[in-house]
Amino acid sequence: MENVSHFLSLITFVPLLGALIILFINRECLETLRWVTLVTMLTDFVLSLFIYFGFDPSVGSMQFVENYPWVKEWGISYKLGVDGISLFLVLLTTFLGPILVLASWKDITARVKEFMICLLFLQVGMIGVFVSLDLFLFYVFWEIMLIPMYLLIGVWGNPARRLYAAIKFVLYTIVGSLLMLVGILVLYFMAGKSTGVYTFDLLKLYDYAVPLQAQFWLFLAFFLAFAIKVPMFPFHTWLPDAHTEAPTVGSVVLAAVLLKMGTYGFIRFAIPLFPNAAIDAVWWVCLLAVIGIIYGAWVAMVQEDVKRLVAFSSVSHLGFVMLGMFALNFQGVQGSIIQMINHGLSTGALFLIVGMVYERRHTRLISEFGGLSKVMPLFAVFFMIFTLSSIGLPGLNGFIGEFLILLGSFKVQALTWYAVFACSGVIFAAVYMLWMFQRVMFGEVTNPKNLNLKDIDAREVAVLVPILIFVVWIGVYPNTFLRPMEPSVKNFIQHVEKKRDAVIALEKTGTQTLPNPERISLVYSVTDSVPRNEN
């Protein structure tokens, strides 16, 4: 493994290298700028394929681990690694990279240099979040990607309300993440005081049994940061604004990757660190998730703007992801992870499609359209497939995720009714998506402006086809994706259960012998959740 052990760093920082090169290119050479970015992103994607092929699917532990001390005195390390949970999120990010550049090719004509730099920086931050195994490092990446996203919305967004949307996005995110920072620090000192080892190393903190009362507050701090990012109802109000005002590429990256950082945060940090609090929170988290599913769907139904409609559908879809995750059983969690990927692909694709229409007509109002399938037949095919994938038609990717999630949540006694209501979300999804599709694509061409629209060109096909391939692939043969994540998901569930029992045991013995349960500390080691460094 020696020779591949720096792959994650490489993948994370190749975009940064590209950004540095771009810094020295004349801002007038638009094509050069675009090509350099595209090549960087492609290189990054190819490099990430090495991770996929080098990944041992039979092992549930962290692989490609890199670990170097960063700020030794504080126990901060530069520690990276992937397991079956983060593997596909990393791949999704690198996979979308070149697509984003291609999609922006004609869309972004002003300040291309700055745009490409932002895009590359964003890529660094996003990959960094998915691969870091140190809370401090994670926080740094988490915040870094805030700035390029702010600029993407604010500089290249819709002139009317971009400033409002940009600052709203930043403020929402930063309030959550700063409170999470407090949580991280509290956890750090709490663990340090009781074990004597001050560290931000996630895998070491996994093994620290946090006292029950503290778990509740810490979970809440992490919950807020991640729930805003997901976004869960009622923290979702920044999302429609950010999506609607952002340029196409911004919306795609926001939907496809940024939102996943929230759900990933739950599965990697909030739940395994504070399992008792998470299990106690199942009822209200799932309640919010189900409200999100139904509310998102209902609000999507009445939208007049296609992009806003897709944005609200995200709220609904991510409700499913949260429901599956908090079912905390094998199918639920697996479905939730695969649904993260699915949502990234299909909603990302839908935003691209809306962007293509917008480029042609400079409007996104449903009422402005009608009968587009006659004028743009090729476009119609793609649009139809992605719509169906978003609805969850069997044979396409969305079905696999939603099915597993519902299966998982039905298996939990307490969640049966939640699952019943969540099912209705699938139906509503069909209603709002198909109704929108019908109004936009079918019927007679009522608006004369739509008569002479050009069908999508080769570049646009090149943008959509790769996504289409994966949409079908996951739908038809999901095992390619489910198999590698199996051991990690099992590991995750095992860890949550063992740690929960350990904490409960600790509290019981603790309350009997010690007057102050806050003071109890004991590190227990679970053989298969201890840091496992392959190299």
Next chain:
Amino acid sequence: MIPVPEINLGGVLPALILGVAGLLATLLGLFVRKGAATVGAIIGFTAVLIALAANAPLRFMNTPAFSGMIVLDTFSWFFNLLILLSVGLTILISMKYLTDQGLDLYEYFAILLFSSVGMMFMVSGTHLLMIFVGLETLSIGVYVLTGVLPKSSKASEASLKYLLLGSFSSGLFLYGAALLYGASGSLSLAGLAKYFQSGSINTMGLIGMGLLLVGFSFKVAAVPFHMWTPDVYDGAPSPITGFMSVGVKAAAFAAFLRVFFECFSSVQVTWSHILWILAVLTMILGNLAALVQSNIKRMLAYSSIAHAGYILIGMVAGTAMGAAGILYYLLAYIFTNLGAFAVVTMVGRKGEANISIDDYRGLGKSHPALALAMSIFLFSLAGIPPTAGFIGKFTIFGAAIASGYIWLVIIGVLTSAASVFYYFRVVMKMYMEAPEVEPESLKFSPSMALALTLTVMVVLYIGIFPTTYLNLATESVKSLF
């Protein structure tokens, strides 16, 4: 025969160098007809470099000098370094400023150097009178520099206001010292420490301590003793505002830390409660007032008040970790804020005509490098990684949490989230809005380019690789605990 106290010039070497340079600048300025300011600046900057070189090997000297009036320990060494850095950068920025204003003032640099000498005595003083002399030397210099612009009523007003309020606070400080002397019979920090450890503290002693606290709070601009800050920062020449916000603040915090941790650590419970309240008020008011400013200097003034609040959190924590956090924070803040004021100076142009936030519109397009630098400074002020400002906040918040002040930190992060709004507003103006009329393009001078490059690089470098500097800060506070 009068006994001659032992004289240890090594202990005051950096101050000595700056002082001599100040005299030299004054003398030479008399003989140079044109370009006197340049001569002053060159002398000043050379002196700073020499002093930096001379300061470097003094770190572990750890010797008291002048009958225990002064000590050169790792703590004062660190602050001497901070002061030298801030003077050096201020000189670089001022050169461009004076050229822009068409002023040929060699006195400017001489006073700046004298003022820094005062700061150095203040940070290394171990006797309340020494600290007071240092405080006054630095203050008088800064009063003059605030009003240095001829024919500017705003500057004169600021200067007078600063003088009046400043003297008032000095008076309070002195009064506090007198009461402490009355209570304990000593003005040396060691003597005071002994008195406060004895356990029999009378009210006079506590009132004296309270008055010192007020005096220091005034200098560091903590709410409710901050009233002078916005007007003075607004009226003073931009480089001097930068200097005040970092140099004066650093020196005041150094003395604040030394006096309170060396003398009053035995009654920490008493004053840490007061500081808790001051910190909360300072953070809330500083950040909220900054939200509504349309003048960038006033905005940075309120932001500097808010930063004093964050630094106070480190004092409330009351541990070596908190103090080390303060030292690192100040280091980060010097580069960040002076960098920001360098940009303010650049954009301000002649007569500081462009100091409204709206004047930053379109800067991202017309001067991408300058806008990028400003953004980095603003991100650092807002505490966004990977900048020095983030590590500063992180260490201070961390220290407070380690001491159990979780609510204080929560208030801190919430106000810091609010601060993001006004820092990002400037970024927004630079990148997302277009100016009504395209302004003339700005000219960089070599000194300004050097200052900006240095500050940007340091802000990023110590933000990404903070280990060395965190250790330096940790070791520097050891002499206090």
